[in-house]
Amino acid sequence: MKKWIVRLLLLVVFSFPYVYFSMYQDLINSSMIGYGLMIATLIFLIFICNKTHNFPVGALGNIISFIASYLLITCSTGEKWSYYFKPFTSVGLLIFVSIAIIILQLAVIGIIKSRKLNDTKNGHNL
Structure with a gap:
């Protein structure tokens, strides 16, 4: 596959507003599953970036x-968002998690x- 296609796909997948999605799941379902999925997905994407040499x-x-999470949070924050994430505000939690x-x-x-x-010092080739 061409390098620019891989880079574009990685950029699109990385650009998903993971923090907003996680905070929304926490707010609506009182569940931390969104945060766990976010961490697992991001670690998987980091390994893909390593294999394809695309850390930038x-x-x-x-x-x-x-930026996408920030825009979504500032546009959709209602009264429930303002008190749910105490001691942080919703934007404060976004910054902390980011x-x-x-x-x-x-x-x-x-x-x-x-x-x-x-591995390279011990003579193992990857």
Whole structure:
């Protein structure tokens, strides 16, 4: 498959407003499943970015996802949104979760790179 098609598909999948979806699921269903699905999906996408050498596409997708989530939250926040996510506001929780996603992404990338470095030092080829 052509590289630009893979990059475009990764960008589209990364650009989904994961944080908004997770917060919406938490608000409507009082369920943390949305957050778990978000984390699992993002870790899977990071591994795909590693295999295809597209980490910058993942970073750009996270920025687009944050902007989309921010726009959706600010347009759809009602009275219920304002008190449900205490001690945070809905935008505050969006920022907190987005920073946590970036930290998670950097940690997974670091683990992948250190594992790859250790494997090459030990003579294993990936």
